Amino acid sequence: MQVYVVGGAVRDALLGLPAGDCDWVVVGATPEAMTERGFVPVGGDFPVFLHPRTHQEYALARTERKSGRGYQGFTFYTGPEVSLADDLRRRDLTVNAIAQTRDGQLVDPLNGVADVQARILRHVGDAFVEDPVRLLRLARFAARFSDFDIAPETLALARHMVGNGEVDALVPERVWREISKGLTSESPLRLFEVLAATGALARVMPGFVMDAQLGDRLACAVAHGLALPARFALACLASPQPELLARHLKAPTDVIDFARLLPLALQGLGQPLAASAVLSLVEQLDGLRKPERFVDLVQAATCVLPDDFANTLLPYWLQGLQTVRAVDAGAVARACAGRVADIKAAVRAARLEALQRLLAVKDGRGDHPA
Incomplete structure (x- = not known):
């Protein structure tokens, strides 16, 4: 079997940022082969395993197919014939669809490295609209990487996702997970700006009011290192409830x-x-x-x-x-x-x-x- 580091760890290394947790993809393996090597299965919807010594997560390469509404409306397929390119094509943004071999060689079938260098957040494919969580992640990454622009065609797809009602299938817990990450990022105002630009803000945060002072309050929170509860309260200060x-x-x-x-x-x-x-x-x-x-x-x-x-x-x-x-x-x-x-x-x-x-x-x- 072949093992690759994928996603955020590769992206952040290209940006010169501190290394976080590594996500690994395994190609050419089966669940039985993983357990025989001592990996511990922990996945629910699809096979994910913990390394017996490092306890890092290793996921089998997989493809996905839309089978229902919302971010849970997918069926997944894993098998030894699923390629790394197949797995990368199901991801959200090109900057998150770069893999690296154990010896440091980059695998970049979707030109994610070029988008990292150009500071562009671009969707991987038209299937972007099938998962409403991707819209939230787009807004969250825009807040984290303040010097990145969103590709116009990606913003258009996000608006389409709102227009066709796909975003309405998001449950509050999933919304909060991404909102909280965006609020604790470098530029939390962009989180709300992107959600507003796509039309999703009123859907995922009903009653939220963006006033003229929102940016100043959030910039002050960032400058003083305020924690998440303070940032959320400051963000919602103009909202009636x-x-x-x-x-x-x-x-x-x-x-x-x-x-x-x-x-x-x-x-x-x-x-x-x-x-x-x-x-x-x-x-x-x-x-x-x-x-x-x-x-x-x-x-x-x-x-x-x-x-x-x-x-x-x-x-x-x-x-x-x-x-x-x-x-x-x-x-x-x-x-x-x-x-x-x-x-x-x-x-x-x-x-x-x-x-x-x-x-x-x-x-x-x-x-x-x-």
């Missing part, structure tokens, strides 16, 4: 929570700085139990608030969280001498008093916070 959109996409809980809380954070941070305002926001955002998320929310808010907020007010809000958390609630409770009904109010009063001392600094009556 960002939390519901996150739920529709079956996003993780931390993403849903961030989408719900960022508008509240912005509302609170927009209030005049006062002890009561700081404490109310800490309570509203559950900063006592989840201080790291509170900090992340405030930092994400700096991508929306005026520039002078980060330089002048941000240190006080962050120090305010530390001040509230530093109050010894247990000691306050013990001082209430068994008056259980008074404990909650007493703890809150102690926290307000500590914040008032902190904010006296801002008015010039003390040292600045660390």
